[in-house]
Amino acid sequence: MKDWFMATFNSNPLSTKVARGIVKSFLMQHAVPEEDVWDLEIAVNEALTNVIRHTYRNEHDKIIKLSIFWNEGEVEIFIRDYGEHVDPRSLKPKPPDPEREGGFGLYIIHRVFDSVQFLNVYRGNLLILKKRLRGRLP
Template sequence: MKKISLNIESNPDTVNLADECIKALCFLTTLPPVEINGVRQAVKEALNNVIIHSYQGQYNCLIDLIVSFQDDHLVISIKDSGIGMDPKLLEMDRSAVVDIDPSNIDQIPNGGWGLYLIKELMDNISYHTEAGIHTLEMKKFF
């Protein structure tokens, strides 16, 4: 198993650099371009959520981004030590966020798509907390 760990700061510029790393790593797999973009999207949304929610907008906290290559899938883990997320949020049906009434655009939210997108774009997701470290693990099969 090949594995790489990136230790990044919780700021948007660093997250954008991490996105470039994820893109390059995905090109080592047999994932087609559209799926690679999906993985990038999911990782980006997950990292954004860590910055906005777990670290509450603080830009100098640490995030571990770990990518491991299995025989037929990628495992991407994101670890932070912020306030974390209620794991029940992952179990909830997030489809309401895209249940749009086109005749009433004022009711369309200006955000909240992150978890929905992660669930749509990745094949398996789990979240757990151990010794104050929160880990979101996402799998994508080739």
């Protein structure tokens, strides 16, 4: 079964809560185990937070688009911003370090998703996240 959902948010940090709720509802409709839903919610939250903090520099009036696609056990999540291009080579996940606070977002995203692709697109950036869930459904 194929399914999809799209939403547009402003770059206010409170929007991440709404986005997490959308991701959770969408995945629960497809009988994704709660543990996987939680992991995917957190990773999407980290991705959106990175856009807000780094790409939009905490400006709350910018646009973020979230698209979720389901295709027979695989979820694809697209996060689109309209900020300055980010050099994908500079996006290196850093493993947790007890001596450092924060900065684990990319690490979490890469641990949760099977595929993480970051692209510069016309007037902005596109993050494509994929996770295969087949075989884990009840």
